[in-house]
Amino acid sequence: MSELLLLLAGLFLPLFPLSMVFNEVFQRIRVASLRVALLVIWPQIGVALVLAAGIDIPAWVGFWALFTALLYGFRALALREVGLWTGFIATSAWAVLWLVMGSTVEGQAEWFQQASYALALSAPLALLALLGGELEKRFGAAYTGLYGGLALSQPRLSGVLVFVVLAIVATPFSPGFSVMMTAIIESSMHSFFVAVTVAMIWLLWSWAGARLLQGIIVGPAQEKAKADLSINSTWVYVLILILLVVSGIYSIGNLG
Amino acid sequence: MEQLLIILVPALPLLSALVNHLAYGQLGRRVARLSVVLAVFTFVVSAVLLAQAMSGNDSNQVALGDTWGILLADPLSTLMGILIAGISLIVRMYSVRYMIEEQGYGRFFMLLDLMTATLLIMVAAGDLLTLIVAWHLVGVLLYFLLGFDSRSKTAYRYAFWTLITYRIGDIALVLAAVLLFHAFGTWTLADIFAGIAENPGAHQYFGFALEELVGVLLAIAAFARSAQFFLHTWLPYSMDGPTPVSALMHAGIVNAGGFLINRFAVVFIHTDSVMHLLFVVGLVTAIIGSILMLMQNDIKKALGYSTMGQMGFMIMECGVGAFSLAIYHLIAHGLFKGTLFLGAGTVINEARKSDGVPKDELYTFVVEHRITKRHQPWLLMAGITLIVPIIILFFAHWLVAQDFFQKQGAIVLLFFGWVTGAQLLFTTYRMGAQNVWRLVGVIVLSFAVIVLGYAAISHAFDLFLYPDPEFSSQISSAASIDIFWFDVLVVLTTAFIVGGWLLKYYSEKNRLFRQEKVGLIWTSFYALVSREFYIMDIYAWLTRRLLTIAGRLNILLRWR
Numbered sequence: 035m036s037e038l039l040l041l042l043a044g045l046f047l048p049l050f051p052l053s054m055v056f057n058e059v060f061q062r063i064r065v066a067s068l069r070v071a072l073l074v075i076w077p078q079i080g081v082a083l084v085l086a087a088g089i090d091i092p093a094w095v096g097f098w099a100l101f102t103a104l105l106y107g108f109r110a111l112a113l114r115e116v117g118l119w120t121g122f123i124a125t126s127a128w129a130v131l132w133l134v135m136g137s138t139v140e141g142q143a144e145w146f147q148q149a150s151y152a153l154a155l156s157a158p159l160a161l162l163a164l165l166g167g168e169l170e171k172r173f174g175a176a177y178t179g180l181y182g183g184l185a186l187s188q189p190r191l192s193g194v195l196v197f198v199v200l201a202i203v204a205t206p207f208s209p210g211f212s213v214m215m216t217a218i219i220e221s222s223m224h225s226f227f228v229a230v231t232v233a234m235i236w237l238l239w240s241w242a243g244a245r246l247l248q249g250i251i252v253g254p255a256q257e258k259a260k261a262d263l264s265i266n267s268t269w270v271y272v273l274i275l276i277l278l279v280v281s282g283i284y285s286i287g288n289l290g
Numbered sequence: 291m292e293q294l295l296i297i298l299v300p301a302l303p304l305l306s307a308l309v310n311h312l313a314y315g316q317l318g319r320r321v322a323r324l325s326v327v328l329a330v331f332t333f334v335v336s337a338v339l340l341a342q343a344m345s346g347n348d349s350n351q352v353a354l355g356d357t358w359g360i361l362l363a364d365p366l367s368t369l370m371g372i373l374i375a376g377i378s379l380i381v382r383m384y385s386v387r388y389m390i391e392e393q394g395y396g397r398f399f400m401l402l403d404l405m406t407a408t409l410l411i412m413v414a415a416g417d418l419l420t421l422i423v424a425w426h427l428v429g430v431l432l433y434f435l436l437g438f439d440s441r442s443k444t445a446y447r448y449a450f451w452t453l454i455t456y457r458i459g460d461i462a463l464v465l466a467a468v469l470l471f472h473a474f475g476t477w478t479l480a481d482i483f484a485g486i487a488e489n490p491g492a493h494q495y496f497g498f499a500l501e502e503l504v505g506v507l508l509a510i511a512a513f514a515r516s517a518q519f520f521l522h523t524w525l526p527y528s529m530d531g532p533t534p535v536s537a538l539m540h541a542g543i544v545n546a547g548g549f550l551i552n553r554f555a556v557v558f559i560h561t562d563s564v565m566h567l568l569f570v571v572g573l574v575t576a577i578i579g580s581i582l583m584l585m586q587n588d589i590k591k592a593l594g595y596s597t598m599g600q601m602g603f604m605i606m607e608c609g610v611g612a613f614s615l616a617i618y619h620l621i622a623h624g625l626f627k628g629t630l631f632l633g634a635g636t637v638i639n640e641a642r643k644s645d646g647v648p649k650d651e652l653y654t655f656v657v658e659h660r661i662t663k664r665h666q667p668w669l670l671m672a673g674i675t676l677i678v679p680i681i682i683l684f685f686a687h688w689l690v691a692q693d694f695f696q697k698q699g700a701i702v703l704l705f706f707g708w709v710t711g712a713q714l715l716f717t718t719y720r721m722g723a724q725n726v727w728r729l730v731g732v733i734v735l736s737f738a739v740i741v742l743g744y745a746a747i748s749h750a751f752d753l754f755l756y757p758d759p760e761f762s763s764q765i766s767s768a769a770s771i772d773i774f775w776f777d778v779l780v781v782l783t784t785a786f787i788v789g790g791w792l793l794k795y796y797s798e799k800n801r802l803f804r805q806e807k808v809g810l811i812w813t814s815f816y817a818l819v820s821r822e823f824y825i826m827d828i829y830a831w832l833t834r835r836l837l838t839i840a841g842r843l844n845i846l847l848r849w850r
Binding site for chain 2: 057200218229233237253287
C-alpha cells in the first residue's frame with residue numbers, strides 16, 4: 035500500500051514519464067485562474083501522499099527525481115511559450131522536492147514544512163501563469179521573441195514579470211532559494227555528485243529564465259503599444275512579491 | 291557606535307535606492323544628486339571604519355540574525371569597503387551628467403545603489419549565507435546594469451553570458467559553503483576558521499580532505515568572478531553596457547576573486563595543490579589576456595582584455611602566496627582601470643579630430659617599428675639589461691624584509707619583475723633615441739621608483755592584513771613546492787627567456803630567418819589570436835547544440 039501511495043505521489047510530484055500527465059492537464063487548461071489553482075494544489079497532493087505512505091523514500095526514487103528535474107530544466111531552455119515554460123519549470127522544481135523530503139521533523143510540523151516548500155516553489159509559478167494570461171489578453175499569445183520590447187511599452191507588466199521570473203529561478207530572498215539550498219545541503223550529505231547535479235538544475239533554471247525574459251522585455255518599443263498592467267493589479271502583484279520576499283528572508287534564517 | 295557605522299555602510303546605499311525609486315516621480319532627475327550625497331556619506335563612514343582598523347582596534351561585527359546577517363569590520367572588509375565606496379562615488383558623480391539623456395535615469399541610479407550595497411555586504415559578510423546571497427545578487431544586478439538599454443539585444447546577449455558565468459561561480463561557492471557547514475555545523479566564518487585552524491585535515495569528503503575540496507570550489511568561484519581563462523569570455527564582450535557600469539565592473543566587481551581567496555586564506559593554507567592551481571591558471575590568464583589586449587583596435591575591448599590580464603596577475607599572486615599583494619594589486623588596478631574607462635569616451639572623441647600622438651622617437655619605434663641602426667657595445671648592454679633590474683629588485687625587497695630569500699613566492703615575483711625590467715631595457719636599445727643613455731637612465735630610475743614603491747606598499751598591506759608572522763609563513767609554505775623542482779624550474783625558465791633574447795638578437799643581426807617563413811608563422815598566429823583562440827566560437831557552438839538537443843527532445847516527447 036505504501037509503495038502504491040509513493041508511486042501515486044510520483045504523479046503529483048512529477049517523475050518522468052508520469053510528469054507528462056501534469057503537463058498534458060496543464061496545457062489543456064487555458065484559463066489562467068484554473069492554472070493557478072492547479073499549480074498550487076497539485077504538488078500539495080503529492081506531499082500529502084508521500085507523508086501518508088509513511089516510509090523512507092528509497093534512494094532510486096531520489097535519482098529518478100533528479101533525472102526528471104534535470105530533464106525538464108534542460109528542455110525548458112528551448113521553450114518559447116510561457117505556458118509550456120511554466121509547466122516544465124514546475125515539473126523540474128517539484129521533482130526537486132523529493133530530495134528535501136528527508137530533511138524535516140516528525141508529525142504535523144513535517145507536513146507543514148513540506149507543504150510550505152511546495153508552496154514556495156509554486157507561488158511564483160502561479161503568478162507567472164497569471165501574467166501569461168495578461169500577455170495572451172493583450173497579444174493573443176504569450177510567446178517569447180514574438181513582440182518583445184515590453185520594458186519600454188509596458189513597464190509595469192515587464193517589471194512584475196522580471197521579479198516573478200527571478201523568484202521562479204530561486205534568486206536569493208525568494209522562498210525558492212531556501213528550498214534549493216536545502217536540497218543541496220540534504221543531497222551533499224549522501225553524494226557530492228547529486229549535490230552538483232542539483233546545482234546544475236538551478237543553473238539551467240537561471241538560463242531558461244534569462245532566455246524567457248530576453249524574449250519578452252528586450253527590444254525596441256512596439257509601435258502600437260497595448261495597455262500596461264493597471265496600477266491596482268500592479269499593487270496586488272507587488273504585495274504578493276513582498277510577501278514572498280519576507281518569507282524568503284525568514285526561511286534563509288532557518289537553513290541548516 | 292562602531293556597530294552602527296558597520297550597519298550604515300551598506301544601509302546608506304540601500305536607503306538611497308529606496309528613496310530613488312519612491313521620490314523619482316516628485317524629484318525627477320534630481321534624485322541622482324541625492325544618490326551622490328548619500329554615496330559621499332557612505333565613503334566617509336567607510337573611511338572612519340578603515341581608520342579605526344588601521345589604528346589597531348580589534349575587529350568588530352554586527353549580527354542582524356541568529357544564523358546569518360553577520361557583518362564584519364576587519365582589515366580586509368574595511369579596505370575593500372573603502373575601495374567600493376570610493377569607486378562607486380566617482381561612478382555616480384560621473385553618471386549624473388553622462389546618463390542624463392538616457393531613458394530610465396532613475397532606474398539606473400537605483401541599480402547602482404543596490405549594486406554598491408550588495409558589494410559592501412559581500413565584502414563585510416561574516417557568515418556563509420550572507421556571502422552567498424550577496425555573491426549571487428551581484429551577478430543578477432550586473433545582468434540588469436549591463437542590459438540597462440532594454441532596446442539593445444546585443445547588450446542583453448552579453449549580459450546573459452556574464453550572468454551564466456557568474457552562476458557557475460555561484461554554484462561552486464554554494465557547494466563549498468555546504469561542505470563547510472556539514473563539517474562544522476555552523477555558517478559563521480569565524481567559527482569555521484577556528485575549527486580548521488584547530489584541527490586541519492580532520493574532515494574527509496568523498497576521498498578528499500575538506501580543505502582541498504573546498505579550496506578547489508572556492509578557486510572556481512574566484513575564476514568565474516575574476517574572468518580567468520576558460521571563464522573569461524564575458525568580460526571583454528560586456529562593453530555594450532553603459533560606460534559607468536564598465537568602470538564599476540572593471541574597477542570593483544571583477545576583483546571579487548582576489549577578495550574571496552583572501553577571505554578564505556585559512557582554508558587555502560591547508561591545501562596541498564590548490565595554490566599551484568591558482569598560480570597556473572593566473573599565469574595562463576595573464577599571458578593570454580595580455581596577448582589579446584595587444585590585438586584589439588577597440589579601446590574598450592582592449593581595456594577589457596587588459597583587465598583579464600591584470601586579474602590573471604592577481605590570481606597568480608595569490609598562487610605564490612602573496613595574498614596581501616593581490617589586494618594591493620586589485621586596489622591599484624581598480625583605480626587606474628576605472629579612470630581609463632571613464633576617460634575612454636573623451637579619448638575616442640579627441641582621437642576623431644586628431645590622434646594627438648606626437649611623431650617622436652617612441653612613435654616611430656612602437657607604431658612604425660623603425661629600429662635604430664646604431665648599436666651600443668653588446669656586452670655592456672647585455673650586462674645592464676640583466677643585472678640592473680635584479681639589483682633594484684633585490685635591494686627593494688631586502689629593505690622591507692630581509693628573509694624574503696626563503697619565500698618561493700617572493701622569488702617568483704622577483705623573477706617576473708626582473709624579466710619585465712630586462713625586457714624593457716632590451717627593447718630600449720633598439721629605439722632610435724637621440725640620447726640612449728639618458729633614456730636608459732630615466733627608465734632605470736622609473737623602474738626603481740615603481741619597484742621600491744610596490745615593495746614598500748605591499749609590505750605595509752601585509753602587516754595590516756596578516757599581522758601574525760606565523761600565519762604569513764603558513765601562506766608561503768602552502769604556496770611552495772619541493773626546493774629541488776623549484777630550482778630546476780627557475781633555471782629552465784631563465785634559460786628559456788635569456789635564450790629567447792639571445793636568439794632574437796642573433797637572428798636579427800645575422801638575418802637568420804627568412805622573411806616569408808616567419809611571415810607564415812606570424813599570419814597563422816595572428817589568425818588564431820584574432821579569433822580569440824576560438825573559445826567564444828566553441829561556446830557559441832556548444833550553446834546552439836544544447837538548444838537544438840533540447841528542442842529535439844521536446845519534439846520527441848510531444849512537448850509534454
